[in-house]
Amino acid sequence: MSQPRDIAVIVGSLRKASWNRKMAHALIALAPPALKLEIVEIGALPLYNPDEEDAGPPAAYTAFRERMHRVDGVIFATPEYNRSVPAPLKNAIDVGSRPYGKSVWSGKPAAVISVSPGALGAYGANHQLRQCFVFLDMPVLQQPEAYLGHADKMIDASGGFANDATRDFLTKFLGAFEAWIRKQRAAPPAA
Ligand SMILES: Cc1cc2nc3c(=O)[nH]c(=O)nc-3n(C[C@H](O)[C@H](O)[C@H](O)COP(=O)(O)O)c2cc1C
Numbered sequence: 001m002s003q004p005r006d007i008a009v010i011v012g013s014l015r016k017a018s019w020n021r022k023m024a025h026a027l028i029a030l031a032p033p034a035l036k037l038e039i040v041e042i043g044a045l046p047l048y049n050p051d052e053e054d055a056g057p058p059a060a061y062t063a064f065r066e067r068m069h070r071v072d073g074v075i076f077a078t079p080e081y082n083r084s085v086p087a088p089l090k091n092a093i094d095v096g097s098r099p100y101g102k103s104v105w106s107g108k109p110a111a112v113i114s115v116s117p118g119a120l121g122a123y124g125a126n127h128q129l130r131q132c133f134v135f136l137d138m139p140v141l142q143q144p145e146a147y148l149g150h151a152d153k154m155i156d157a158s159g160g161f162a163n164d165a166t167r168d169f170l171t172k173f174l175g176a177f178e179a180w181i182r183k184q185r186a187a188p189p190a191a
Contacts, residue, residue, distance in 0.1 A: 006070060006071050008039075008073075012077065013078070053098060065102075078129060
C-alpha cells in the first residue's frame with residue numbers, strides 16, 4: 001500500500017475539555033488506512049503582527065508553517081464564538097497565510113467539522129471559515145456538510161462515540177475527504 005496521506009487536524013478551541021478536541025480524537029481513531037490524522041496545535045502562536053514578522057518571525061510561526069507546508073490536507077474542527085470563528089483559529093489561518101505569496105494554505109484540500117453543545121452545530125463558524133478559503137485558494141469538501149450539534153449526545157465520557165449514527169456519519173465524512181484529496185492531488189490529464 002502507498003503511504004497514507006498526512007492530514008493536519010486543527011482544533012479551533014483551546015479548552016482542555018473541548019468537544020471539538022474530543023471529536024478530533026474520535027476522528028483520528030476512525031480514520032481509514034489511507035489517511036493519517038494528527039492534531040497540529042495552534043494555542044502557542046502569538047497574535048499575528050506584521051511588525052514581528054518583519055523583525056524575524058517567532059519560532060512558533062516557523063514551526064507551524066513548516067509542518068503545514070508538508071501536510072496533504074487539513075481538517076478543521078471548530079466551535080462557534082459569537083456566530084463566528086474563534087480568534088485562535090483565525091489567528092492560525094492568518095499566520096499560515098503569510099509572508100504574502102508563501103501561504104501554507106494554497107491548494108491544500110480542506111474539510112470542516114463544526115461542533116457545539118447547542119442545536120445549531122456551529123453553522124455560522126463553519127461558513128465563516130469557508131469564506132476565508134475562497135481567498136486562500138483552498139479546495140474545500142462540500143458534502144457531506146458537518147454541523148455537529150448536541151455534541152454531548154455524540155461523544156461519551158471516555159471519548160468514544162455515544163451512538164452508531166455519529167460513527168457512521170463521520171466514517172462517511174472521512175471517506176468523502178479521502179476521495180476529495182485523491183481528486184485534488186491527481187495528476188492533470190496529459191495534453
Ligand atoms: C466567547 C464565546 C462565544 C460563544 N458563542 C457561541 C455562538 O455564537 N454559538 C454557539 O453555538 N455557541 C457559542 N458559545 C458556546 C460554545 O459553543 C461552547 O462553549 C462550546 O463548548 C465550545 O466548543 P468546545 O467545547 O470545543 O470548546 C460560545 C462560547 C464562548 C466562550
